[in-house]
Amino acid sequence: METAVPAPAPEFITSLQNSRIKLLVKLRDRRPRDAARIFLVEGYRQIRRALDKSIPLLELYFCRECFLGKNEDALLEEARAAGAELIELSKPAFEKVAYRERPDGLLAVAPQWRRRLSNLALSESPFVLVVEGIEKPGNLGTILRSADAAGCDAVIVCDPVTDIFNPNVVRASTGVLFSVPLVVAESREVAAWLRAKGIRTAATTPHSEQLYSQADLRGPIALIMGSEQYGLSDFWLQESDLTLRIPMAGQADSLNVAMATLVTLFEAVRQRGL
Amino acid sequence: METAVPAPAPEFITSLQNSRIKLLVKLRDRRPRDAARIFLVEGYRQIRRALDKSIPLLELYFCRECFLGKNEDALLEEARAAGAELIELSKPAFEKVAYRERPDGLLAVAPQWRRRLSNLALSESPFVLVVEGIEKPGNLGTILRSADAAGCDAVIVCDPVTDIFNPNVVRASTGVLFSVPLVVAESREVAAWLRAKGIRTAATTPHSEQLYSQADLRGPIALIMGSEQYGLSDFWLQESDLTLRIPMAGQADSLNVAMATLVTLFEAVRQRGL
Structure with a gap:
């Protein structure tokens, strides 16, 4: 120039x-x-x-x-x-x-910036990712990449242990942090907002009886993922409209939270016919 | 004791x-x-x-x-x-x-140990993962975790830039290195072996016209994934029976090779009804 x-x-x-x-x-x-x-x-x-x-x-x-x-x-x-x-x-x-x-x-x-739930622009059939209590910045960054690839309307980070401006979030997100609509909020506020918007909630947990691929993930939906160490809180397990389980052939912990999020997101993408 | x-x-x-x-x-x-x-x-x-x-x-x-x-x-x-x-x-x-x-x-x-293709015990309908030229040990370790979770019969590492005994492979695999049947071999040898075993090959590449979820991944199959920097070689693109594309909503490189492998593996798991 x-x-x-x-x-x-x-x-x-x-x-x-x-x-x-x-x-x-x-x-x-x-x-x-x-x-x-x-x-x-x-x-x-x-x-x-x-x-x-x-x-x-x-x-x-x-x-x-x-x-x-x-x-x-x-x-x-x-x-x-x-x-x-x-x-x-x-x-x-x-x-x-x-x-x-x-x-x-x-x-x-x-x-730094701060976006609020009320600032989110949602598509006609919202596709939202909610993650709760994520501890590792690398996982949060990878989750943002996955949400970007899957075309989520928004990622909502509830009660995070790591903050979204951690250098390792920026690094692991490869800069997707700047493009994915991202809100940090408390779980109760988020659950109320989702209900008000008519968005169903689907929580992934190893304790569910329903296979993630057999649940209907079309229409307005928020996928809910728990933390590395503790999984989903009782709050979200009770709050969610349905629960999902990813089948696991090998070691119990072969998929970490970032990997489980990616698998769930892309099953939703498949069903929604992106 | x-x-x-x-x-x-x-x-x-x-x-x-x-x-x-x-x-x-x-x-x-x-x-x-x-x-x-x-x-x-x-x-x-x-x-x-x-x-x-x-x-x-x-x-x-x-x-x-x-x-x-x-x-x-x-x-x-x-x-x-x-x-x-x-x-x-x-x-x-x-x-x-x-x-x-x-x-x-x-x-x-x-x-260290060395397993050969001839040592692999395959199930009746083999489900194999082939990765080519992987450069980053962390990616290879994550890929091993994914293959373990997906229940692959074997992972075949072709022409790797990193070796499977790199400390970061061991770390990122969380020790799955010790349980997943793993062979290091040359691409030509692997392709010949797959043909001899009657195993179809499906290569994931952004240049394919077929969505990965619309291809039939049931029956004896090997999923083929390329390297971080160069993707799949011409050899594997020409050798493969079909090619697959993962739909991408956001940045072109939002999914790295380990993430693309995970998504493809779990679509195969879904179709195969694990």
């Missing part, structure tokens, strides 16, 4: 004691992240998707030595044009702020 | 320079692993499953300070009774040999 006035050269940081460097490291933890209402977005793919979804990146830290591809400069220019401040880091400085094992030289800071 | 003669106290290693410690660190790499025909099995769940499948553990390193549960001592005793040498490590020594971020104080050394 051409500009009439040349853009100023980005700030260049080499000191590991620089206050910006220290803040970036702190943002791996939830408390400082929530206090400042910002979060980290690391990696080309993730930042690409943030820009595609017009997320207003505040800062974009980069290290040319770490670049893996050829499109990084275009990405930097696009981020700058969209209002992000560019800051160049030495390799040691970048390696200090990166949380990936093999950093690709790109790390952005973005503002 | 009671023994007439008390077992000798395990060796106790504190020095990070100890030759055993150095060897354990080396075993993270494929070359020394293959040269010695051994591999690492870290973690309670993984070692538990190795014992359940009568894998003859050679050595079991442990660190009481790192234990997370209450059953570790019983596990140690069971491993010793089965012939494993027990070696106790100081916490610094254990942290040096552990490859997990949060080690649980258990790390075993087991002998």
Whole structure:
């Protein structure tokens, strides 16, 4: 992109004691992240998707030595044009702020947002995923990918142990975090909202007698998935209109919650004739 | 378990320079692993499953300070009774040999094995998974879990970039590596073997026109999945009796190879009426 006035050269940081460097490291933890209402977005793919979804990146830290591809400069220019401040880091400085094992030289800071149930735009026959008490950021990120692939209208995260702005959620979601309509809410509020919208609820649990593929998952439906360690709460088991079981041939815990979610989502996709 | 003669106290290693410690660190790499025909099995769940499948553990390193549960001592005793040498490590020594971020104080050394196509015991209507050129150990481990849950007769790994004894395969498989019949072989050999056994081949590729849920996956069948980066080779695309496509609502790459494998496997399970 051409500009009439040349853009100023980005700030260049080499000191590991620089206050910006220290803040970036702190943002791996939830408390400082929530206090400042910002979060980290690391990696080309993730930042690409943030820009595609017009997320207003505040800062974009980069290290040319770490670049893996050829499109990084275009990405930097696009981020700058969209209002992000560019800051160049030495390799040691970048390696200090990166949380990936093999950093690709790109790390952005973005503002947190908060969407409410009332902000969700639902299709005529809503297809919603509700997850309860998810503990591992990697699982939540993978679940977001699955919901994106399945074309869910929304993902509702109830009473999460991990927060949606955890760096590993952003990473595991490959940036789908920026495109899937996502709401964090309390289970009771969510159940009342689903009832008010006329959306049936189907809870996946190993204790159900009904095979997930034999239940009718067409029409307005919310699939409900429990946490890694405890499964679904009694609240959701009692609240749900039906329960589903995935058949399991091998070890009892061969499918983790992210895998069970994916299998259930795609059975719904099959039945709904996406 | 009671023994007439008390077992000798395990060796106790504190020095990070100890030759055993150095060897354990080396075993993270494929070359020394293959040269010695051994591999690492870290973690309670993984070692538990190795014992359940009568894998003859050679050595079991442990660190009481790192234990997370209450059953570790019983596990140690069971491993010793089965012939494993027990070696106790100081916490610094254990942290040096552990490859997990949060080690649980258990790390075993087991002998590698090699199974051939001719060793596979197939059911009357074989259900086989073939994966080609998988690069990431985490994906291969997850694929093994999926195949276990789906009740596959066998997993055949063609031309892998990662080896099946990589520590991250063992970890991501949660020890299913020890129970799923698994063969590593060349694609041409595998294709010939499948034909000779009368097993149809169904390749999943985004370029297929047939929806995976509309293809007939009953009867003797092998599902064929490609690599992360390149997808299926021309060889398998031409060799396969049918091709399948998973519908994708969101980002093109929302499902990685492990997720696509899981979805395809469970559609086959549904049709086959497990």
